[in-house]
Structures are given as C-alpha cells and as structure tokens.
Amino acid sequence: MTDKWDCSMLWLIPMPDGRPGEFFSWKELTSSATASRLGMDNTPSNEQKVNLKALCSMVLDPLRRHLGKPVRVTSGFRTEALNKAIKGSKTSAHRYGLAADIKVTGLDAHALMEAVMLTDIPFDQAIAYAPGRGGHLHIGLSTAHNRKQTLWAPKGGGYEKYDFSK
Numbered sequence: 001m002t003d004k005w006d007c008s009m010l011w012l013i014p015m016p017d018g019r020p021g022e023f024f025s026w027k028e029l030t031s032s033a034t035a036s037r038l039g040m041d042n043t044p045s046n047e048q049k050v051n052l053k054a055l056c057s058m059v060l061d062p063l064r065r066h067l068g069k070p071v072r073v074t075s076g077f078r079t080e081a082l083n084k085a086i087k088g089s090k091t092s093a094h095r096y097g098l099a100a101d102i103k104v105t106g107l108d109a110h111a112l113m114e115a116v117m118l119t120d121i122p123f124d125q126a127i128a129y130a131p132g133r134g135g136h137l138h139i140g141l142s143t144a145h146n147r148k149q150t151l152w153a154p155k156g157g158g159y160e161k162y163d164f165s166k
C-alpha cells in the first residue's frame with residue numbers, strides 16, 4: 001500500500017533535466033492564465049516543489065503511463081493569492097503543490113475518474129467536474145492519509161458523493 005510517502009520514496013529520485021516528472025514540466029504545473037493576466041508570480045517554494053514532484057511521480061506520471069496518452073494539467077500549483085483570485089477552495093491542495101486539474105483528449109471527467117480507479121494510484125480526493133464547471137478531474141494527494149474520497153461536482157454547484165453505478 002502506498003498510503004504513506006515513506007512506503008514509496010521513488011519521488012526522491014531526481015528526474016533528468018531537473019523536471020518534476022517524467023511527463024510533466026515545471027511550466028505545465030505552475031503556469032496560469034489568471035496569474036499572467038494579473039501579473040502574479042506563481043513560483044512554488046522549495047517545499048512546494050518537492051510536493052509537485054511527489055504529485056508527478058505518485059499520481060500524474062503513473063496515470064499518464066496507464067492511459068498511454070497525454071494528460072493536460074489545466075491548473076496545478078497555485079499560490080494563496082492566485083487561489084484567491086480564481087476563487088479556489090480555501091483548503092485547496094493546489095496551494096501546497098499537491099493537486100492538479102487534468103484533462104485528456106477523448107475522455108470526459110467520468111472516464112478519467114474510472115481510469116484512476118482502475119489503477120492503484122494513491123490520492124486523497126478526486127473530483128469529477130460537470131462540463132459546465134470545467135469538465136476536468138481534480139486529483140489531490142495528502143502528505144498524511146490518502147482517503148481516496150471521490151466526489152462529483154454537478155452543474156448547479158456544490159459537491160456530491162461520486163456515483164459509480166451511473
């Protein structure tokens with residue numbers, strides 16, 4: 001079980017060229033249209049960079065390998081200021097570099113949620129967003145206990161327990 005990080009220290013192995021992950025660049029994980037527009041600096045601290053590396057090696061890289069096609073990060077790291085600017089959740093794991101919103105061509109949020117569940121990728125929270133709310137899958141990791149909580153974010157707002165029977 002890769003519930004705790006100490007069980008899997010693979011993320012400590014540096015990637016070639018200093019990349020955060022095999023398939024992901026710092027730019028992909030930190031760029032934000034809102035930050036650029038507002039002239040905000042969205043550079044992660046060293047601690048947040050370590051978290052982003054863990055997110056890549058434990059979640060994003062394995063998912064990319066499982067799917068066999070590109071995983072696009074629509075929102076990765078957010079400073080507190082950026083998170084506020086985009087009205088992100090106050091407790092958002094994006095602020096720690098521990099969450100990514102992802103999209104994959106040809107797969108909707110439901111298909112992505114199901115793909116994640118077919119793997120043994122650890123995650124704290126996975127949220128499938130309705131098309132009207134971005135249509136992405138949010139996937140977040142915890143440094144303590146990964147609950148594997150799955151939620152659905154319906155068009156009208158709020159969050160519901162994800163229903164896999166649908």
Ligand SMILES: [Zn+2]
Nearest residue numbers: 099100101138
């Ligand atoms: Zn998110």
